[in-house]
Amino acid sequence: MPETKNKKDQDFNEWYNEIVELSDLCDKRYPIKGMNVWRPYGWKLMNHVDQLIREEMLNTFHDEVNFPLLIPESSFKKEEEHIEGFGSEVYWITHAGLNQLEEKWLLRPTSETAMYPMFSLWIRSHADLPLKTFQIVNTFRYETKQTRAFIRVREIHFFEAHTCHKNFDEAEKQIQEDKKIANNLFKKLCLPFIFCKRPEWDKFAGAFYTISIDVLMPSGKTLQLGSIHQYKDNFSKPYDITYESEDGKHNNCHQTTYGMSERILGALVGIHGDNKGLIIPPKVAPVQVIIIPIIFKDKDKEIIDNCESLLKQLIDNNIRAKIDKRDITPGNKYYHWELKGVPIRIEIGPKDLEKKQIVVVRRDTGEKTSILYTSSIGYIIKELDKISEKLYDDAKIFLQKNIYRMKDIESASNKKGIIELPWCGEENCAQEIENILDGNTLGEPIENNLCEHPCPICNKKATTWMRYAKSY
């Protein structure tokens, strides 16, 4: 079996770069660094992920909108912390044709400052609330660090939900809903994750608080896939988003946002893949089942007929299936579809024809099973679910094995993964731990975070656990 040049467990980063290109997800040779071309296979996969997000949004009564990409400088500058946080990483448009623009425009790094002047017009009374919107768009950030496909790019395929509520408590309920959405979505993507309440000094620019969604990559580094923000009235004040309440008063809305990006693909590739290529979770696989006719001249037609009729049944059952009829050896077809991460391969040859069976091969385990043709559809549907479960369970075990809750730094310093240490609440102490562990502060667990041990730096009583990790 041909394998990747770089091995996943030896040089994860190089292995990652290699399979992203080999499997035709994207092309990094575009002449602007960090702006990659989505190739058909990668774009389909991304679209399937988007579709899962859309379903979650529609189930929770969010409306899909689409706002302009460009933001006038004056709109952008209304919220001070926000501009401080993003000012150094936005792209500026200064000219149109040969003319200099009267006011500079920027490419959205995120859409608060595009949306909120409009929300201010849309919301009049309590009857307009809650306002729950989302969009899936391209956003732009001027990254100076090394770029990496899906993980650190400059044009970002981005999901953002923006909601407005009557008061803080209603906005808090939205955060609860957002957490459920994350649980549903990442279960389908077979990506176990942790919520972290980001520390004050690392929350979203302008937010009251930020909860991040982090996964653990096989390299031992965490990757932030998304975040949920409580804004309180931090933006609604400068952007004048108010409503008239039942009793005739004018109040500021409280707002939340929810962001996720193409990093989800980075996690799918990195966490599930192996040295043969991608392993795509069935729910988002562009091809869920590939059928390979094992052709021998005298049985050709019968085998192909069998394949076609199976294909039809699979499609009728809403399974994304394909037959590979190319004129190359079955072995080459196996390698090709293994590289592409197709969850199930089916082989039908002359022997199978005789026995009225098909051979089902799982991409994740390599297991081969012969199944009677007549019971194949039910078997395949169940097997797709089993693959999802196994991908999730394996990743969950890896995540849990690599979270270390410890009382002192010494025992933590040789661990690779996520370290939890007692924290007194002081930024200085967390930063000293960052230095010692050569990692970043991820944030507090949002559950089970009570801690009665002393802070390992200042020895004062800690009130919570704090997480540290190396991060992408």
Add this chain to the structure above:
Amino acid sequence: MPETKNKKDQDFNEWYNEIVELSDLCDKRYPIKGMNVWRPYGWKLMNHVDQLIREEMLNTFHDEVNFPLLIPESSFKKEEEHIEGFGSEVYWITHAGLNQLEEKWLLRPTSETAMYPMFSLWIRSHADLPLKTFQIVNTFRYETKQTRAFIRVREIHFFEAHTCHKNFDEAEKQIQEDKKIANNLFKKLCLPFIFCKRPEWDKFAGAFYTISIDVLMPSGKTLQLGSIHQYKDNFSKPYDITYESEDGKHNNCHQTTYGMSERILGALVGIHGDNKGLIIPPKVAPVQVIIIPIIFKDKDKEIIDNCESLLKQLIDNNIRAKIDKRDITPGNKYYHWELKGVPIRIEIGPKDLEKKQIVVVRRDTGEKTSILYTSSIGYIIKELDKISEKLYDDAKIFLQKNIYRMKDIESASNKKGIIELPWCGEENCAQEIENILDGNTLGEPIENNLCEHPCPICNKKATTWMRYAKSY
């Protein structure tokens, strides 16, 4: 019945502006002129149109890709005519954060110059051909003329297909396929159109020839919805897109493109709407059937139950249906959904309950029909088709009635619509006719275009008919 302030047949342009906003398709109050906010209803409608385009593309084996938005100046400048054509209407990015960029980047006005450097890498041998790709993206043009929702905007929701072939003849076959795609697509959108071969001086910058897809708006002006271009090897030479043929020679590819934009929505609104609002063709209507319970207290539950069970049956038959249970009068609901252009309204009241029937009301004709509950699904499916046919037929009659083929300018000058006059082939003569008619040269018909009359300007023998019209 409440009607629009502006009447469609009296002041089409104002009527158009009014219903675009009233029906919540988009919001034009965004602080950059010509960059509008897609509201949920408009975005859903646009997405349904995109989906029809996608189906046509997939049926003809085009792969969906997604290229970066930004194009380096050096890539853009490789094809001379192209930069001449687009140079004055592109937006330039000069700064990232506080840094000046080493090379300026522009926002794509169309993606030739983004894609072709990559095609040059992707195509090696004849086995890589044909390459058939498309994308649906946001593009940008610095419009100086007055903007109008969907019709003339600066951020454009855009479809573009790009193909590469072995030679001119293969590219010509693609053009034939493109024409079929246009016929399929615009039939579903109930938009009869004409193909015009654009004159030399008005073809796409860099093309060998351009065929436009034009519709006639009720104002008598034409609106170009798309275009199909034969590039020959005009781009493949500067961008070095070559392949090795079966006999080992290196040849330049021949290329075609196919572009369409959100103008399709402009045409849907303008051609089908009336003084009550939109009339959306069933194939793309976000809501195809709205069910309105006519509630009287003692029959409430039974009526709602009936509505719900009908809803379920409609959804099971892949019909996009909804029940309006809001606490407002049925009359107000009627106005609301008429404004939104929902093709079919269903009313179920106590009398209908007794007679085991439902009332079906067509948005296009206003016709009301009572149908037995048990045969309602079949009836509704047929009725949706009939609405499509009628919308198409009405627009076709209007188009045909307003194409005037005439021998001399005098008889043409009082006509509103599309004028066809003999043409000798000289640009000067066409431009003089433009001046006299106060219109634009649309282009030659691509069929039935033989003409044996003299040119009305220079009196030389004409070889073809040429079309003129006022245009958006």
